[in-house]
Amino acid sequence: MADMDPGLLVTLVTIIVGGVGIVLGTAIPALAEGRAVVQALESMARQPEVAGDLRTTLLISMALLESTAIYVLLVILVLVFANPLLDRFFGGG
Numbered sequence: 812m813a814d815m816d817p818g819l820l821v822t823l824v825t826i827i828v829g830g831v832g833i834v835l836g837t838a839i840p841a842l843a844e845g846r847a848v849v850q851a852l853e854s855m856a857r858q859p860e861v862a863g864d865l866r867t868t869l870l871i872s873m874a875l876l877e878s879t880a881i882y883v884l885l886v887i888l889v890l891v892f893a894n895p896l897l898d899r900f901f902g903g904g
Contacts, residue, residue: 818901825894829887836883840876847872 851869855862889895 818897821896821900822894825890825896829891832883833887836887837880840880844873844876847876 847869851865855865
């Protein structure tokens with residue numbers, strides 16, 4: 812491990828961190844979306860007259876939650892495929 816090329820080490824660490832990041836970055840918003848849907852459906856069942864307002868608010872909030880997962884995916888893809896750390900620290904990879 813001590814004689815490993817630094818560029819290879821940075822690449823391996825980036826891939827591992829990217830894998831963990833994409834798991835956490837998609838699981839947490841998915842859980843939050845699930846909780847939001849459950850709460851909205853319970854509220855609609857209790858007060859059917861406000862179902863339209865709840866539905867609109869739910870769709871907007873779910874779009875915002877999903878955008879978080881999309882941003883995580885974008886950052887991970889940049890780190891894995893266009894690794895700026897190699898250029899910055901090692902002058903190219």
